Structures are given as structure tokens and as C-alpha cells.
Amino acid sequence: MITRKKGCTAGVSVAGIAVKYLFSIMLISAVALFTGCSGNSAEENVSRDNTHAYIVGGGIAGLTAAAFLIRDGKVPGKNIHVLEEMKITGGALDGIGDPKKYYVIRGGRMMNLPTYETTWELFQDIPSLTDPNRSVMDEIKDFNNKVKTNSQARVVDKDRNIQDVSRMNFSWRDRWDMMRLGIMSEEACGDKRINEHFSPHFFKTSFWYMWSTTFAFQPWHSLLEFKRYNDRFIHEFPRINTLEGVARTPYNQYDSMVLPLLKWLKEKGVNFEMGTKVTNMDFKKGIKETTVEKIHYLRDGKEGSITLGKDDITIVTNGSMTADSTLGSMTSAPKLITNQQDGAWSLWKNLAKEHSEFGNPSKFADHVDESKWESFTVTLRDPLFLQKMKDWTGNDPGTGALVTFKDSNWYMSIVIARQPHFINQPENIKVIWGYGLFPDQVGNYVKKKMSDCTGEEILTELCYHLKFEKDLAAIKKSAIVIPCMMPYITAQFEMRKPGDRPEVVPAGSTNLAFIGQFAEIPEDTVFTVEYSARTAATAVYTLLNIDKEPPPIYKGKHHIGVLWDAAVTLFR
Numbered sequence: 001m002i003t004r005k006k007g008c009t010a011g012v013s014v015a016g017i018a019v020k021y022l023f024s025i026m027l028i029s030a031v032a033l034f035t036g037c038s039g040n041s042a043e044e045n046v047s048r049d050n051t052h053a054y055i056v057g058g059g060i061a062g063l064t065a066a067a068f069l070i071r072d073g074k075v076p077g078k079n080i081h082v083l084e085e086m087k088i089t090g091g092a093l094d095g096i097g098d099p100k101k102y103y104v105i106r107g108g109r110m111m112n113l114p115t116y117e118t119t120w121e122l123f124q125d126i127p128s129l130t131d132p133n134r135s136v137m138d139e140i141k142d143f144n145n146k147v148k149t150n151s152q153a154r155v156v157d158k159d160r161n162i163q164d165v166s167r168m169n170f171s172w173r174d175r176w177d178m179m180r181l182g183i184m185s186e187e188a189c190g191d192k193r194i195n196e197h198f199s200p201h202f203f204k205t206s207f208w209y210m211w212s213t214t215f216a217f218q219p220w221h222s223l224l225e226f227k228r229y230n231d232r233f234i235h236e237f238p239r240i241n242t243l244e245g246v247a248r249t250p251y252n253q254y255d256s257m258v259l260p261l262l263k264w265l266k267e268k269g270v271n272f273e274m275g276t277k278v279t280n281m282d283f284k285k286g287i288k289e290t291t292v293e294k295i296h297y298l299r300d301g302k303e304g305s306i307t308l309g310k311d312d313i314t315i316v317t318n319g320s321m322t323a324d325s326t327l328g329s330m331t332s333a334p335k336l337i338t339n340q341q342d343g344a345w346s347l348w349k350n351l352a353k354e355h356s357e358f359g360n361p362s363k364f365a366d367h368v369d370e371s372k373w374e375s376f377t378v379t380l381r382d383p384l385f386l387q388k389m390k391d392w393t394g395n396d397p398g399t400g401a402l403v404t405f406k407d408s409n410w411y412m413s414i415v416i417a418r419q420p421h422f423i424n425q426p427e428n429i430k431v432i433w434g435y436g437l438f439p440d441q442v443g444n445y446v447k448k449k450m451s452d453c454t455g456e457e458i459l460t461e462l463c464y465h466l467k468f469e470k471d472l473a474a475i476k477k478s479a480i481v482i483p484c485m486m487p488y489i490t491a492q493f494e495m496r497k498p499g500d501r502p503e504v505v506p507a508g509s510t511n512l513a514f515i516g517q518f519a520e521i522p523e524d525t526v527f528t529v530e531y532s533a534r535t536a537a538t539a540v541y542t543l544l545n546i547d548k549e550p551p552p553i554y555k556g557k558h559h560i561g562v563l564w565d566a567a568v569t570l571f572r
């Protein structure tokens with residue numbers, strides 16, 4: 001009996017706790033239901049109706065920052081102001097054209113599914129332009145399931161022989177240097193250049209031809225950034241010869257990413273103040289804290305300013321890889337601008353003058369000879385060129401990724417994307433994109449520096465490398481080639497030391513954050529869309545004190561299988 005009673009008592013006590021627990025949950029749920037809150041976090045109750053956010057720059061960093069402010073920060077869209085000096089948003093993530101004239105992309109983007117964590121996390125919430133029930137991310141995944149990259153002609157020699165690049169051609173010294181770099185700390189890399197770590201042989205390996213043209217590295221670039229790439233994209237190393245790991249968007253990234261994001265932001269009421277060049281900011285004098293009080297800008301040649309309220313924030317894109325880029329034509333070469341006419345560098349330089357914690361813009365902005373290169377977009381009104389490429393490489397458009405002419409004096413590569421590459425591109429028009437990493441060299445066939453060449457001359461050089469010279473006249477007749485000079489295209493790979501890039505939210509800053517390619521995110525790789533999106537998420541979560549972080553960085557080197565495959569490739 002006693003035992004039973006005890007048992008019974010114990011039974012009553014457990015049941016009692018369970019009832020109380022259930023009752024509490026029901027009570028909390030009822031309150032949550034009544035107040036319209038899910039009860040997950042305190043942030044959801046925070047009102048940000050009085051917060052205005054001024055975002056300098058309408059590139060992907062600025063646009064994603066606006067989206068994070070709305071989605072995670074609950075800042076009303078009408079309180080967000082994007083100040084952009086150009087007449088179009090998207091920044092370096094561009095793509096524009098008119099089927100009656102021609103198309104231009106300054107850059108063709110390769111993405112990666114495992115490592116663009118923040119980007120995909122946001123774009124899974126951005127509705128597709130064509131089907132609002134699906135996300136942009138769904139579209140990108142479907143596209144990549146359908147159109148698989150598998151390059152059959154990744155590297156070509158001077159006689160147009162397709163090279164067998166399944167082997168990396170490393171010497172024992174190269175392997176040792178690669179392994180050494182893998183375990184070196186960032187501090188040990190210091191402000192060394194890549195060619196200070198590797199021997200000349202390394203720059204003749206198949207690995208270098210592929211890695212350097214996929215990611216646009218030059219031997220004089222920062223060893224530290226190169227190390228970050230080796231670490232972050234280690235899972236791509238074994239398949240760098242086929243580029244199977246490359247993810248693409250259905251159209252160019254302006255049409256596939258910027259346009260849907262822009263539509264979503266506009267529907268939420270975000271203000272786009274175009275043609276507004278931000279020139280400087282005033283700061284409240286404080287001993288420990290730095291607070292922006294006023295933003296100065298130029299619009300239509302007139303000066304103006306915005307005074308920030310106590311709840312307001314500003315998020316600044318400092319620096320830009322496409323600042324001062326210029327276009328040429330079929331009959332003219334693009335001009336090289338070196339006196340920093342666009343606002344990106346001058347604003348950062350002005351801000352950093354009296355704030356050492358805002359970094360050292362000169363490290364990135366004042367070495368145009370090391371940071372420039374040239375791209376070109378070819379609009380073709382005849383399928384001949386694409387047909388010849390397909391016959392020779394065996395790759396359908398969109399499956400070949402990059403073709404690199406390793407012996408080209410301009411170090412030229414071309415990309416044939418899936419057609420159409422633009423939403424408004426008719427069936428009879430084809431668009432291809434290419435670039436030369438050595439624009440100051442004289443061509444192998446056209447005896448001029450690439451930077452002095454017209455669009456027509458660039459096409460001639462390309463057709464000679466491809467041995468298409470018999471069809472050159474016909475190809476030229478149907479083509480419009482627009483060259484594009486980008487003085488700062490690899491400025492983000494310039495040598496730097498800790499502190500040269502500001503923290504996203506610098507120490508002591510109460511209402512200012514830096515976003516884009518020139519703010520510091522530990523371990524991540526610049527020259528990517530992901531880096532810009534990650535800075536944007538970090539800026540919003542930190543400034544608004546939101547209890548959330550961007551998704552963790554994928555670390556292939558922590559996976560034994562990835563490490564094993566990389567080790568095998570090193571000896572392949």
C-alpha cells in the first residue's frame with residue numbers, strides 16, 4: 001500500500017509538473033497569439049519606425065543591406081534611402097543592353113552553391129520575377145540542375161590545342177609551397193605577394209592557368225587573399241579543370257538577381273535617390289564614440305546634406321572595383337581614368353583622413369597599374385561563332401565556363417553563357433564575354449596593346465587565337481564588340497595588412513558601418529557577391545543589435561573527404 005501510495009504520489013507529482021508545463025506553454029502561446037508575436041525573440045517587438053537608414057551605394061552590398069534591414073531589422077522600407085551616384089543600381093553586378101544596339105556586361109559572374117551562404121539565404125526569400133510563388137534561389141537551383149558545367153576546353157595553347165589539364169603539373173617545390181601556405185597563418189603571409197612565396201615554375205603550372213583566370217589573380221597580388229581562396233574553395237580544387245562546381249544564374253546577374261531584389265525593395269517602399277554622389281560626412285566629437293551627424297552629397301551639381309537623427313544609421317559602400325570604368329566601341333578604345341572621378345574612393349579617403357580605424361584606402365586605390373584589366377562583350381547577330389565554338393569544344397553554350405588562351409600575350413579568356421543571356425535578348429542574337437588580364441601587352445596577332453585596341457581589333461585577335469580567321473569577315477560583319485577598361489577591377493587583391501580594411505562596424509562607431517569588398521570579414525574571399533552580402537548582413541545585425549549572425553562560413557578543409565581529394569589533386 002505504502003509503496004503504491006508512494007508510487008501514486010510520485011505519479012501525481014510528474015503529472016502535476018506536466019500539466020503545469022503544458023498550461024504555461026498554452027498561456028505563452030495564447031499571449032503570443034493575442035499580441036500577434038511568435039515569441040521567438042525580443043527583436044520582433046522592437047519598433048524601428050523612427051530609424052532611418054542611409055545606404056551609400058546601390059550595388060549588391062547596398063541592396064542586400066536594404067533587404068536585411070527590412071526582413072531581419074523590421075525597418076520600414078519607406079525609412080530606407082539608397083544614395084547612388086549612378087543612374088542605375090547594381091554597381092559591379094551589371095548587365096544592360098538593347099537588342100537594336102548591343103549588350104554590355106562589365107563582368108560575367110561564376111557563383112558557388114556551398115560557399116555563397118549569405119547570398120542564398122537571402123535570395124530564398126526574394127520572389128522570382130516570373131513566378132512569385134517561387135524564389136530566386138529556387139530558380140537558380142533549377143537552372144544549375146538543368147545546365148551543368150563541364151568544360152571540355154578549359155586551357156588552350158598558341159596552336160589552339162586543347163590542353164590536358166586534369167593534372168596540375170606541380171613540381172615538388174610547388175607542392176611544398178602550396179602545403180606550406182595551407183598551414184601558414186594570415187599574420188605570416190603579412191603583406192607578401194604571391195610571387196614572393198612561389199617559385200617561377202608555379203606560374204607555368206596548369207593549376208595556375210586555371211586558378212588565376214577563374215578568380216583573376218596576378219602573381220603580384222596579395223598572398224593572403226590567395227590563401228583565403230585556397231582555403232575557402234578547396235572543395236573546387238579537384239574539379240577546377242572542368243569547373244563543374246561553378247553555379248550560374250539563368251540570365252546575367254543583373255537580370256537574375258538585381259532586378260528581382262530591386263522589385264521587392266521597391267514594393268516595400270525603399271527610396272532610391274539616384275544621381276546622388278556622397279562626398280563626405282560630419283562626425284560628432286566624442287572621446288570614445290564615433291557618430292555620424294551629417295551626410296554631404298552632390299546631386300545635379302548641387303550640394304546638399306542630410307542630418308541624422310538619434311536613431312538613424314548609415315551604411316557605406318567604401319571603394320568600388322568598377323569605379324571609373326569606361327566603355328569603348330567597335331572603333332574606339334576605352335579611356336583609362338586614373339584621377340578618381342567617381343565617389344567611391346574619394347568618399348573613403350575623406351572619411352579615413354581623420355579616422356585611422358576606417359582603414360587605408362590608398363593601399364587599394366593608388367596602384368592602377370597593378371589593379372586594372374579589360375573585359376569585352378560581343379553581341380553577335382549570326383550563330384556562326386557559337387556554332388564553331390560548339391563544334392570545336394564540344395560544349396553547348398552555358399556548359400563550358402571559361403576558355404583560357406594560356407599563351408595569349410593579353411592572357412585572354414572567354415565565356416559563352418547559356419543563351420539568351422539577357423531577359424530581352426531575341427533568339428537571333430548571341431552574347432559572349434571575355435577579358436584580358438594583361439591589357440598593357442602587345443597582342444600576338446594585332447600588334448597593339450589591348451588597352452589601345454578598338455572592339456574590332458579585340459575580335460580580330462580573338463578569332464586568330466581560335467583559328468577562325470577564314471570566317472573573320474563574316475563574324476565581324478555580325479558583331480558589335482564593346483571593350484571595358486576597369487582601373488580598379490582587382491584593387492581588392494592588392495597587398496594589405498590588418499587594419500587596411502575597416503571593420504564592418506569600426507570600434508567606437510555608433511551609427512556607421514562599411515560594406516562591400518573593402519570592409520573586413522574574417523576568412524571570407526573578396527571579389528565575390530557573397531563577400532558583399534556578408535558585409536551587409538553583418539552591418540545590419542551589428543548596428544541594430546539584432547541577435548543573429550550571417551550563416552557560418554563553409555569550411556571544406558574541416559571535412560576529411562574534401563582534404564583527401566585536395567591532397568590527391570596536389571599529386572595528380
Ligand SMILES: Cc1cc2nc3c(=O)[nH]c(=O)nc-3n(C[C@H](O)[C@H](O)[C@H](O)COP(=O)(O)OP(=O)(O)OC[C@H]3O[C@@H](n4cnc5c(N)ncnc54)[C@H](O)[C@@H]3O)c2cc1C
Nearest residue numbers: 057059060061085091092107110278320343344516528529
Ligand atoms: C569583371 C567582373 C567579374 C566578376 N566576377 C565575379 C565572379 O565570378 N563571382 C563573384 O561572386 N563575383 C564576381 N565579381 C564581383 C562582384 O560583382 C562584386 O564583388 C560585387 O558586385 C560588388 O558589389 P558591391 O555592392 O560591394 O560594390 P559595387 O558593385 O562596386 O557597388 C558600389 C556602388 O556604390 C556606388 N557608390 C560608391 N561610392 C559612392 C558615393 N560616394 N556616392 C554614391 N554612390 C556611391 C557606386 O556607384 C556603385 O554603384 C565580378 C565583378 C566584375 C566587375
